Amino acid sequence: MVMKLMGSVMVVFASxxxxxxIVRSMRERIILLVRLQGLLQFLVTEIxxxxxxxxxxxxxxxxxxxxxxxxxxxxxxDMLGAGAPLATAWERASFSFVNDGPLYVHDIQPLxxxxxxxxLTNRQDQLRHIKLAQEYxxxxxxxxxxxxxxxxxxxxxxxxxxGVVAALVLI
Amino acid sequence: xxxxxRATILEAEVIPYLALSLQEPLRSxxxxxxxxxxxxxxxxxxxxxxxxxxxxLILPGTGLLSRKEMEQTVQFITRSxxxxxxxxxxxxxxxxxxxxxxxxxxxxxxxxxxxxxxKYISSLNIRLAKQVIGxxxxxxxxxxxxxxxxxxxxxxxxxxxxxxxxxDLIRQLSNGSPGLKLKGHKIGIVDExxxxxxxxxxxxxxxxxxxxxxxxxxxxxxxxxxxxRSMSPEIIATDxxxxxxxxxxxxxxxxxxxxxxxxxxxECIDDLLMRPVLRELIERRLFGRLVYLGLSQGVxxxxxxxxxxxxxxxFLRRPSMEGSKHGDEADG
Numbered sequence: 001m002v003m004k005l006m007g008s009v010m011v012v013f014a015s016x017x018x019x020x021x022i023v024r025s026m027r028e029r030i031i032l033l034v035r036l037q038g039l040l041q042f043l044v045t046e047i048x049x050x051x052x053x054x055x056x057x058x059x060x061x062x063x064x065x066x067x068x069x070x071x072x073x074x075x076x077x078d079m080l081g082a083g084a085p086l087a088t089a090w091e092r093a094s095f096s097f098v099n100d101g102p103l104y105v106h107d108i109q110p111l112x113x114x115x116x117x118x119x120l121t122n123r124q125d126q127l128r129h130i131k132l133a134q135e136y137x138x139x140x141x142x143x144x145x146x147x148x149x150x151x152x153x154x155x156x157x158x159x160x161x162x163g164v165v166a167a168l169v170l171i
Numbered sequence: 172x173x174x175x176x177r178a179t180i181l182e183a184e185v186i187p188y189l190a191l192s193l194q195e196p197l198r199s200x201x202x203x204x205x206x207x208x209x210x211x212x213x214x215x216x217x218x219x220x221x222x223x224x225x226x227x228l229i230l231p232g233t234g235l236l237s238r239k240e241m242e243q244t245v246q247f248i249t250r251s252x253x254x255x256x257x258x259x260x261x262x263x264x265x266x267x268x269x270x271x272x273x274x275x276x277x278x279x280x281x282x283x284x285x286x287x288x289x290k291y292i293s294s295l296n297i298r299l300a301k302q303v304i305g306x307x308x309x310x311x312x313x314x315x316x317x318x319x320x321x322x323x324x325x326x327x328x329x330x331x332x333x334x335x336x337x338x339d340l341i342r343q344l345s346n347g348s349p350g351l352k353l354k355g356h357k358i359g360i361v362d363e364x365x366x367x368x369x370x371x372x373x374x375x376x377x378x379x380x381x382x383x384x385x386x387x388x389x390x391x392x393x394x395x396x397x398x399x400r401s402m403s404p405e406i407i408a409t410d411x412x413x414x415x416x417x418x419x420x421x422x423x424x425x426x427x428x429x430x431x432x433x434x435x436x437x438e439c440i441d442d443l444l445m446r447p448v449l450r451e452l453i454e455r456r457l458f459g460r461l462v463y464l465g466l467s468q469g470v471x472x473x474x475x476x477x478x479x480x481x482x483x484x485x486f487l488r489r490p491s492m493e494g495s496k497h498g499d500e501a502d503g
Contacts, residue, residue, distance in 0.1 A: 053252040083191050085243060086251040119251040122288055126254045 008167035015166060019159015026148045028102040032068060033141040036097075036111065039069050040134045047126050054119045055080055068101055091115040110136035177301060178205035184269035185211070185297060188247045190240035193219060196232035204228075213295040215241050245292050248273050258388065260288050262364070270300035270369025270376035300369055302377045306332065306339035306471055311348060313476040313485050314460050318352040320344055320406060322430045322457065324479070326437040327464035332471035333434040334366050334410055336464065338377055340432055341367065341408050345380020358383040359404030361394030367410055392420045399427050408432045415448055421457050431458065439463065440477060456480055 039061060046057035055077050062073030072093045079089035094111040097103040110133040117129050182205075186197050189211070197211075200221075210222035211230075215238060219230040248265055249256045259265040263286075265273045277292035314323050323340070327333045347355030362368050362385050368375035370387040379385065384402050386394045391409050398404055407424050412433045421431055435449060440463060443449040452458070458479040465474040467488065476486040 047254055051255050053250045053255050055250060055252075057252075080251060083247075085246060119249075120246070120253050122257055123254040 004171050008171060011167045011170065012160065012163035015163025016156075016159040019155045019157070019162070022155045022159075023148075023152050025102045026144060026152070029107065030141055030144050030148060032097065032101060032103060033107065033137055033144065035065050035069050037134050037137045037141070038065050039072075040130050040137070044127060044130055044134075047123060047130070051123070054086065068097065071100075072096060086119045087115045090118055107140055110134075110140070176206060177208060177299065178202045180269065180299060180301065181205050181208055184267065185271055185299060188244065188267060188273075188297075189213075190243040190247070192240055193230065193233060193244070196230050199232070200230075209299060211295075211297040211299075213241065213244060213297070215293045241292060241295070244295060245275075248295075257288060261286050262388075263289065264364070266365045266369055266371055266376075267297075268371045268376060270302075270371070272298045272300065272366065272369075274298065300376070303332075303335050303339060303471070304342070304378070306335050307343050308339075310336065310462055310473050310476065311340065311343055311353075312351060314340075314462075315348075315351045315353050316459075318354070320353065320356065320430050320432075321459035322425070322479070323432045323460040323462060324412070324452070324458040325432075325434040325462045325464065326440065326443060327434075328438050328466075329436060330470070331464040331466055333464060335471060336462070337408060337410065337432065337434050338367050338379065341383060342378055342380045344406055344432070345382045355380070355382050356405040357403065358406045358408055359395075359398035359402050360385045361389055361391050361398065361407065361409040362387045363389065363391060363394065363410065367408065392416050395420045395424050399424060399429065404429055406430045406432060410434050411436070412452070413446070413448055418448065418452055418455070418457070421452070422455070425457060433458075437463075440475075440482065453479065453482070460485070 042061040042065070043057060046052040046060065050057075052060070058073040058077050062070040062077075075093035075096060076086075076089045079092065080086060084092075091112060094108045094115070097108050097111075098105055113136075114129055114133050117125070119126070121129075182198065186194050189197065193213075204221070204223065207223040207225065208221050209224060212220045212222060212227075213236055214220075216235050219233050219236055220227050221230055245253075248267065253260070256265055260275065263275055265275065267273060274296040275289055275292050276294045277289045279289055280287045314321050325333050325336055325340075341358055341360065344353070344356050345358050347353055358380065360367050360379065360383060362370065365387050367377070368379050368383075368385040368387065369377050370385055373387075375383075375385055384398070384404065386398055389397065391412065391414075395407055395409070398407060407429050408431075410433070412421065412435050421433070424431060435443065437443045437446075437449065440461060443453060443461075453461070456479055461477040461479055461482075462473060463475045463477070465472050467474060472488070473486070474488050475484050477484050
C-alpha cells in the first residue's frame with residue numbers, strides 16, 4: 001500500500017509538473033517576445049539617431065536585453081565576422097530562439113521576414129521594415145497573452161487533476 | 172608612421188572587403204604584382220581588373236563578376252549597414268579604414284534634382300591609398316619666407332600627386348621644420364571628399380600632423396567658414412578649388428589672416444590663366460606660390476614653383492636634368 005501511495009504521489013507530481021511547465025513555457029514565450037520587441041526598438045534608435053554600423057549596434061544592444069538576446073546578437077556578429085552575409089547570419093541566429101528557446105517557428109516569422117532586408121537598404125526603409133516586424137511581434141505577444149490568461153489555470157488544473165485521475169486508476 | 176609595403180596594405184586592409192570568391196585569387200598573386208596594384212576594378216558581368224602602375228590585368232582565377240559577388244562586396248564595404256553610408260553613397264564613394272576609397276556607380280535615385288542614393292551598384296573602383304612621407308621635402312623651402320608659410324596653390328593634371336603633396340605639406344607644416352625655422356602651425360583641413368586625411372569614423376587614417384583639425388565631408392564654402400569660426404586655424408588646406416564660390420570664401424579666409432594651401436586641376440600655369448575662375452584667383456594674388464607638378468621624372472615631379480605675384484619662376488626644372496626628380500633652382 002505504501003508503494004502504491006508513493007507511486008500515486010509521483011504520478012500526480014509528474015503530471016502537475018507537465019501542466020506547470022506548459023504554463024512556464026507560455027510565460028517565457030511572452031517574455032522573449034517582449035524582449036525581441038525591445039531588440040528591434042533599440043535597433044530603431046541605433047539606426048535612426050546614432051546611425052551606428054550594424055555589428056556595433058548589435059554588440060551594444062546585446063549587453064542590455066538579457067541572455068537570449070545577447071546570445072542572438074553575439075551569434076549574428078560572430079557569423080558576420082566569419083564572412084557570412086547578414087541575411088544568413090540573422091536567419092540562423094533567429095532559429096536559436098526555436099532550437100534553444102521557448103519560441104515556435106511561427107513566433108519568429110517577423111524576424112525571418114526581416115532577414116533579406118536588414119542592413120541593406122536606406123534608413124527610412126530599414127525603419128519601416130523594423131517597425132512592421134515590431135508590430136507583428138506585438139500582435140503575437142497579445143495573442144499569446146490572451147491564450148495564457150485563458151488557459152493558464154486550465155493547464156495547471158489539468159496537470160494536477162490528470163495526475164490524480166491516473167493515480168486513482170492505477171490504485 | 173612606419174611605411175608599409177603596398178602588398179601588406181592590400182592584404183590587411185583591402186582584400187577582407189572583397190567577396191569571398193575574390194579574396195584567395197588576390198592573396199595568391201605574386202608580391203611583385205601586389206606591390207604595383209593601384210586600383211581594383213569590379214564590374215558586374217565582367218572580369219575583375221587590377222590597375223597596376225604600368226599595366227592593367229585581369230585577376231587570374233576568377234570569372235565574370237556575378238551579382239552575388241558584387242552584393243557581397245558592397246555588404247562587406249558598408250559593413251552590412253547601407254543605412255549608415257547613405258551620405259557616402261550620395262557622394263559616390265566610401266572610405267575604408269586605411270584611407271582606401273571605394274568609388275561606386277549604378278542606378279542613381281534622384282530626389283528634387285539631387286542624387287538621393289545609388290542602387291543596383293554595377294561598378295566599384297577600389298583605390299589603394301598610400302601616404303608618401305617626405306613628398307613635400309623638396310618643395311617646402313620654396314614655400315617658406317622668413318620663417319612664415321606663403322599661401323600656395325598646387326596645380327597639376329590628374330594623377331600627378333597633387334593630393335599626396337598637399338597631405339605631406341600639411342603634415343610638415345603641422346609638425347614644423349626647425350631646419351627652415353618654421354614653427355608648427357595650427358591647420359584646418361576642409362576635406363570635402365575625404366581624400367586628404369581619409370577619415371574613417373572621424374579618425375584620420377593618414378599622418379596629418381599633431382596640430383591639424385579635419386572637417387570631413389563639408390563643402391569648401393561652409394567648411395572654411397566653420398573652421399574660421401570654431402578652430403582659429405593659422406593655415407587652411409583644401410583640395411580641388413575652382414568654382415566661383417571658392418574665390419569669395421578663400422578671400423574671406425585671407426582677410427581673417429589665415430594662409431591657404433590648396434590644389435587645382437591644370438595642365439600648366441597657362442591653362443589656369445585660360446580658366447576664368449582660376450585666372451581671377453591668380454590675378455587677385457590669393458596665392459603667393461604656385462607649384463606645378465608633372466610626370467617628367469615620374470609621379471609627383473615638381474616641374475616648377477612660381478611666384479604668385481608676378482608669375483616668375485622661383486624654381487624651374489631644366490629639361491636636361493636627368494635622374495633628379497626635383498631638378499634645380501631657377502635663375503629668377
